Amino acid sequence: xxxxxxxxxxxxxxxxxxxxxxxxxxxxxxxxxxxxxxxxxxxxxxxxxxxxxxxxxxxxxxxxxxxxxxxxxxxxxxxxxxxxxxxxxxxxxxxxxxxxxxxxxxxxxxxxxxxxxxxxxxxxxxxxxxxxxxxxxxxxxxxxxxxxxxxxxxxxxxxxxxxxxxxxxxxxxxxxxxxxxxxxxxxxxxxxxxxxxxxxxxxxxxxxxxxxxxxxxxxxxxxxxxxxxxxxxxxxxxxxxxxxxxxxxxxxxxxxxxxxxxxxxxxxxxxxxxxxxxxxxxx
Amino acid sequence: xxxxxxxxxxxxxxxxxxxxxxxxxxxxxxxxxxxxxxxxxxxxxxxxxxxxxxxxxxxxxxxxxxxxxxxxxxxxxxxxxxxxxxxxxxxxxxxxxxxxxxxxxxxxxxxxxxxxxxxxxxxxxxxxxxxxxxxxxxxxxxxxxxxxxxxxxxxxxx
Numbered sequence: 269x270x271x272x273x274x275x276x277x278x279x280x281x282x283x284x285x286x287x288x289x290x291x292x293x294x295x296x297x298x299x300x301x302x303x304x305x306x307x308x309x310x311x312x313x314x315x316x317x318x319x320x321x322x323x324x325x326x327x328x329x330x331x332x333x334x335x336x337x338x339x340x341x342x343x344x345x346x347x348x349x350x351x352x353x354x355x356x357x358x359x360x361x362x363x364x365x366x367x368x369x370x371x372x373x374x375x376x377x378x379x380x381x382x383x384x385x386x387x388x389x390x391x392x393x394x395x396x397x398x399x400x401x402x403x404x405x406x407x408x409x410x411x412x413x414x415x416x417x418x419x420x421x422x423x424x425x426x427x428x429x430x431x432x433x434x435x436x437x438x439x440x441x442x443x444x445x446x447x448x449x450x451x452x453x454x455x456x457x458x459x460x461x462x463x464x465x466x467x468x469x470x471x472x473x474x475x476x477x478x479x480x481x482x483x484x485x486x487x488x489x490x491x492x493x494x495x496x497x498x499x500x501x502x503x504x505x506x507x508x509x510x511x512x513x514x515x516x517x518x519x520x521x522x523x524x525x526x527x528x529x530x531x532x533x534x535x536x537x538x539x540x541x542x543x544x545x546x547x548x549x550x551x
Numbered sequence: 552x553x554x555x556x557x558x559x560x561x562x563x564x565x566x567x568x569x570x571x572x573x574x575x576x577x578x579x580x581x582x583x584x585x586x587x588x589x590x591x592x593x594x595x596x597x598x599x600x601x602x603x604x605x606x607x608x609x610x611x612x613x614x615x616x617x618x619x620x621x622x623x624x625x626x627x628x629x630x631x632x633x634x635x636x637x638x639x640x641x642x643x644x645x646x647x648x649x650x651x652x653x654x655x656x657x658x659x660x661x662x663x664x665x666x667x668x669x670x671x672x673x674x675x676x677x678x679x680x681x682x683x684x685x686x687x688x689x690x691x692x693x694x695x696x697x698x699x700x701x702x703x704x705x706x707x708x709x
Contacts, residue, residue, distance in 0.1 A: 272574065274617065274620070276620070276622070301615060318573065349670070368597065370667065372612055374610060374666075375615060454682070455685065
């Protein structure tokens with residue numbers, strides 16, 4: 269690991285200034301560190317300065333009516349143990365618990381997961397299905413970006429130089445579910461994952477798939493096929509699963525072949541929709 | 552944090568260290584600077600849980616934590632677990648159940664379970680508690696006695 273300077277500013281303005289004083293590859297933000305440290309160890313990143321965000325006042329979780337706002341540096345474990353998250357955004361609860369172990373989730377953060385945007389992220393697909401919005405703050409001020417415009421590729425985001433993720437907003441409680449296929453069920457990387465959520469306000473299903481490069485993505489054709497109601501008609505669910513399996517831009521990589529993924533995604537979608545609809549997952 | 556200074560409370564004792572490099576992991580600080588060798592290095596990639604310690608009462612992976620990013624925290628290692636009533640209960644449950652074979656994973660399991668039971672007491676259903684213990688690996692596969700110890704430690708809570 270190349271030597272670097274570690275700073276821990278107390279305010280967002282100071283953090284932005286610490287990052288902005290150096291180029292993007294010379295200064296990197298540190299949240300939980302559970303992903304970043306690997307890149308520092310093997311030299312994929314060799315910054316001169318690491319800016320720890322741990323002292324920023326962003327370890328927050330606020331419900332304002334139907335809207336949930338999660339501070340970017342809140343440890344995932346605190347998101348998972350909020351009783352209202354579990355009942356009002358059950359898919360988010362499940363997706364958070366799919367990340368690492370309890371001890372890892374006491375360190376890892378939602379902002380870190382988004383900022384690092386690993387192609388196999390278990391959180392990004394659920395955020396897509398929940399229409400999460402990302403609040404950013406940087407040298408040019410604050411702006412908000414929908415998550416599907418924020419994660420733009422493998423390890424690539426819409427973050428501008430010295431910009432930070434301040435919080436993530438979820439617009440409404442949604443019946444939702446997250447299911448995955450892995451070699452080992454826990455503490456492994458998903459070969460294929462499906463996030464579904466039903467928006468009562470829009471009378472529409474949202475469906476995202478993940479686990480393959482370059483990034484998790486929404487599949488609007490499947491949402492169209494599922495129709496406007498919860499639970500969907502059996503024939504609509506069949507059609508949605510068929511459309512997802514045959515038309516989604518699924519590819520193969522070292523973790524699973526394209527053919528395997530196209531086959532496994534069918535039952536994953538069917539079970540996820542049934543679970544979001546309040547039925548026990550069928551086999 | 553200038554001069555690599557690091558202030559921690561370690562097992563209840565105020566501890567001040569100088570010249571701690573930014574890249575040093577808390578695991579190495581605890582084992583090599585403080586000589587607390589009960590905390591084990593397993594995978595060093597956050598997969599096995601052997602290096603679990605408590606930071607401000609919550610289980611964390613000391614191999615994935617920059618020591619200086621823990622500045623100001625209260626750290627509890629296996630050496631200090633008996634001063635926590637829940638920790639002592641867990642330790643005693645592992646002893647009674649004979650929940651160890653080679654023993655390498657044991658400190659991590661004890662700290663992880665202590666953290667979980669401190670957080671939720673008996674309110675976590677047993678199956679969820681055991682799922683939450685899944686971040687710790689036992690290469691001897693001695694899980695049945697570990698599960699027995701976890702169940703006993705949980706039952707004994709108020």
